[in-house]
Amino acid sequence: MSDRIVVVSNRLPLTARRSGGRWHGERSSGGLVAALGPVLEQTNGLWIGWPGDAPSGDTTGRTKLLRQWERDHGFAAVDLPPGVGRAFYEGYSNNTLWPLLHGFPSRVTFDPETWHAYRDANERFAAGVIDRVRPDDLVWVQDYQLMLLPGLLREARPEVRSGFFLHVPFPPPEIFRILPQREAILQGLLGADVIGFQTHEHMGAFRRSLLQILGIESRMDQVEVGGRVVSLEARPIGIVTDEWERLVSSDAVVAKRITDLHARHAGRRLILAVDRLDYTKGIPERLRAFRHFLVSRPGWRRKVTFIQVAVPSRERIPRYADLRRQVSEMVGEINGELGTATWSPVIYLRRSIPRSELAALYAAADVGWVASLRDGMNLVAKEYVACQRDRAGVLLLSELAGAAGEMGEAIRVNPYDEPGSAEALDRALSMPEEERAERQAVLLERVRRNNALVWAERSVADIARAGRDPGQVPGSVPVPPVTEIRRAFRSAARRACYLDYDGTLVPIAARPSEAVPSAAVGEVVGALARRRNTTVVIVSGRSVLDLERWFGDLKGTWLAAEHGALLRPPGTDEWRPLRPGADVEWKERVRPVLEHFAARAPGSTIEEKEFSLAWHFRLVEPEFGDWLANEVAAALDQQLAGTELAVLRGNKIVEVRFAWANKGEVVAHVRSLGETAGFELAIGDDRTDEDLFERLPDDAWSIRVGPGSTRARYRLPDPAAALALLATLGVSTRRTH
Ligand code: GDG
Numbered sequence: 001m002s003d004r005i006v007v008v009s010n011r012l013p014l015t016a017r018r019s020g021g022r023w024h025g026e027r028s029s030g031g032l033v034a035a036l037g038p039v040l041e042q043t044n045g046l047w048i049g050w051p052g053d054a055p056s057g058d059t060t061g062r063t064k065l066l067r068q069w070e071r072d073h074g075f076a077a078v079d080l081p082p083g084v085g086r087a088f089y090e091g092y093s094n095n096t097l098w099p100l101l102h103g104f105p106s107r108v109t110f111d112p113e114t115w116h117a118y119r120d121a122n123e124r125f126a127a128g129v130i131d132r133v134r135p136d137d138l139v140w141v142q143d144y145q146l147m148l149l150p151g152l153l154r155e156a157r158p159e160v161r162s163g164f165f166l167h168v169p170f171p172p173p174e175i176f177r178i179l180p181q182r183e184a185i186l187q188g189l190l191g192a193d194v195i196g197f198q199t200h201e202h203m204g205a206f207r208r209s210l211l212q213i214l215g216i217e218s219r220m221d222q223v224e225v226g227g228r229v230v231s232l233e234a235r236p237i238g239i240v241t242d243e244w245e246r247l248v249s250s251d252a253v254v255a256k257r258i259t260d261l262h263a264r265h266a267g268r269r270l271i272l273a274v275d276r277l278d279y280t281k282g283i284p285e286r287l288r289a290f291r292h293f294l295v296s297r298p299g300w301r302r303k304v305t306f307i308q309v310a311v312p313s314r315e316r317i318p319r320y321a322d323l324r325r326q327v328s329e330m331v332g333e334i335n336g337e338l339g340t341a342t343w344s345p346v347i348y349l350r351r352s353i354p355r356s357e358l359a360a361l362y363a364a365a366d367v368g369w370v371a372s373l374r375d376g377m378n379l380v381a382k383e384y385v386a387c388q389r390d391r392a393g394v395l396l397l398s399e400l401a402g403a404a405g406e407m408g409e410a411i412r413v414n415p416y417d418e419p420g421s422a423e424a425l426d427r428a429l430s431m432p433e434e435e436r437a438e439r440q441a442v443l444l445e446r447v448r449r450n451n452a453l454v455w456a457e458r459s460v461a462d463i464a465r466a467g468r469d470p471g472q473v474p475g476s477v478p479v480p481p482v483t484e485i486r487r488a489f490r491s492a493a494r495r496a497c498y499l500d501y502d503g504t505l506v507p508i509a510a511r512p513s514e515a516v517p518s519a520a521v522g523e524v525v526g527a528l529a530r531r532r533n534t535t536v537v538i539v540s541g542r543s544v545l546d547l548e549r550w551f552g553d554l555k556g557t558w559l560a561a562e563h564g565a566l567l568r569p570p571g572t573d574e575w576r577p578l579r580p581g582a583d584v585e586w587k588e589r590v591r592p593v594l595e596h597f598a599a600r601a602p603g604s605t606i607e608e609k610e611f612s613l614a615w616h617f618r619l620v621e622p623e624f625g626d627w628l629a630n631e632v633a634a635a636l637d638q639q640l641a642g643t644e645l646a647v648l649r650g651n652k653i654v655e656v657r658f659a660w661a662n663k664g665e666v667v668a669h670v671r672s673l674g675e676t677a678g679f680e681l682a683i684g685d686d687r688t689d690e691d692l693f694e695r696l697p698d699d700a701w702s703i704r705v706g707p708g709s710t711r712a713r714y715r716l717p718d719p720a721a722a723l724a725l726l727a728t729l730g731v732s733t734r735r736t737h
Contacts, residue, residue, distance in 0.1 A: 169205075
């Protein structure tokens with residue numbers, strides 16, 4: 001890894017503090033610091049973030065300290081004026097985005113002032129990056145406080161590669177769309193080259209929001225915007241497993257604490273929960289479930305103790321202060337109601353405890369209980385497993401935490417289900433040792449393998465790769481070497497040419513019916529097809545009717561209609577389906593949906609082909625049409641999930657067709673007939689032609705017509721240039737076969 005890494009996060013790993021008139025840095029011990037430390041060190045990297053409030057009065061000492069940090073540690077401070085900092089952090093970040101992203105719309109506060117502060121703060125962070133970044137750096141932006149930053153950086157420094165990682169969930173579009181600034185936030189993120197999520201579920205929700213809100217279609221792992229490719233990755237974060245294991249196995253202080261805990265709670269099973277005091281963590285829900293457990297299973301009373309560590313967090317926000325009161329009251333209630341003179345059911349530690357104490361608790365607890373109502377990942381689950389090592393406690397894990405996707409051997413719980421959680425706790429406490437050991441061994445192995453260092457390295461490698469694929473950099477795809485192509489064409493024993501129609505052989509017309517081929521097109525394609533040992537395939541999204549009308553007389557060419565769903569081999573009049581027997585009864589279900597939308601948008605039409613249905617809205621008022629198209633696509637996407645159908649959002653069209661009906665399949669079919677040895681060429685202008693390019697071998701002559709990112713090797717500016725190239729191949733000379 002040689003490129004310098006520049007991490008940007010809301011907080012720096014050091015906070016500037018004054019005590020006794022002197023300024024010093026206080027380290028935060030977060031997992032992110034431990035994970036990123038090694039990659040930053042290796043590359044002599046930079047970390048840019050906020051160093052904590054600047055008090056009024058004389059700050060020369062502070063300024064000196066911050067300068068020294070940058071020089072000695074590569075920690076560069078971005079200051080925020082107090083008003084901005086608060087409205088940015090407590091306001092928009094934690095009162096708007098946090099509840100929204102966690103799927104609690106009723107807790108979201110919308111305040112235009114805080115939005116301005118959020119933008120302002122993101123601009124200040126961006127300026128901090130822009131001042132320092134070098135062209136070869138890899139910038140890696142962390143989390144929801146900085147969602148506008150990738151876009152701002154892209155505007156100012158388009159050549160710099162950047163990534164963004166979202167530590168928290170991304171909600172379904174039905175929730176995300178209530179955010180008044182939804183477009184700006186999505187556009188901000190799309191400034192990055194790579195957007196990383198904790199889980200595929202969050203990534204899928206993001207993709208659906210892109211479609212519904214911006215009308216941008218995406219593939220499973222990438223999205224094309226403004227001629228760039230943005231990669232999407234699911235990269236679940238891990239912990240620095242070694243550090244936790246070392247604490248438990250060889251730290252004397254921790255060992256002593258573990259012994260003390262066992263002695264103090266002898267004869268009782270320990271249940272442990274560790275959270276920031278945040279409503280997403282399900283603390284009241286878990287207390288209720290624990291009470292239910294004790295009430296419904298009195299046999300366990302006095303035999304268990306539940307230790308809840310809750311670190312105060314965001315206390316200036318009223319909702320968090322309310323939660324703090326609520327939890328204290330609940331603990332008091334349970335202990336008062338069910339405790340005895342010698343036993344408290346719940347031990348409540350409402351403060352941050354040292355890591356050594358935390359490690360000892362993790363190691364000593366028989367059950368680790370995570371009850372998040374929603375959580376990006378939840379590192380506590382992983383830390384518990386790491387500290388148990390071979391002791392085999394049981395992890396009770398909310399199915400709504402990102403970690404659930406990776407930790408299948410835990411007992412999964414729905415944190416809203418009080419009796420269900422009580423039952424799961426009972427099961428955990430009663431589980432035979434052998435089963436516990438088996439589950440723990442698999443979990444531990446996975447926590448070790450997918451650790452935070454691996455996460456950081458992979459994420460950085462994703463960013464390093466971005467923008468290095470020549471198809472992704474505008475202007476970097478060369479024009480085709482015509483002489484070389486002609487030479488290859490001539491010397492090949494067999495040759496195959498795949499030609500798209502609209503936008504490739506003829507310019508795109510305002511109305512599809514106007515895109516009639518000129519006489520020159522017929523001549524050029526005809527001449528090419530007349531060359532010996534040459535297979536020509538016209539492969540288009542058009543219907544059989546259109547292709548018959550325009551190319552019916554060219555008996556020497558293959559025609560492929562509806563993106564390849566139907567084929568007419570050379571020398572015949574007969575069209576055959578690519579997959580015989582494909583059932584199209586789905587059209588009966590999809591047609592009413594399209595009709596419903598068509599009725600709302602005068603001027604739009606439904607086109608029915610043999611294997612597809614499309615809704616065209618070229619004549620609808622553009623903004624309304626686009627909005628409606630997003631709705632159609634989203635509605636169908638959901639309805640058709642898991643079927644072999646695909647919903648495609650093209651230029652002024654939403655089309656439903658079989659996922660297998662794509663141009664790549666045509667290549668595969670023609671190749672399977674053995675007609676392609678020697679020379680292969682493909683020309684096309686849009687996304688559907690990328691399937692064509694993808695199926696061809698690397699040394700084939702693939703040519704993209706017009707702008708847009710592509711995996712083709714070459715680019716031509718327009719259909720006229722494409723036609724000129726094909727014309728030179730069609731001309732016979734004495735030297736050819
Ligand atoms: C966000 C996402 C995602 C807790 N109490 C003490 C203490 N901790 C440490 C734990 C753990 C961390 O805090 C909490 O991490 P989580 O992952 O559980 O949750 P969030 O703070 O909400 O983190 C989350 C994470 O980002 C990473 O991407 O997993 O979903 O919400 O490391 O050990 N540490 C010490 N004393 C305590 O009392 N020293």
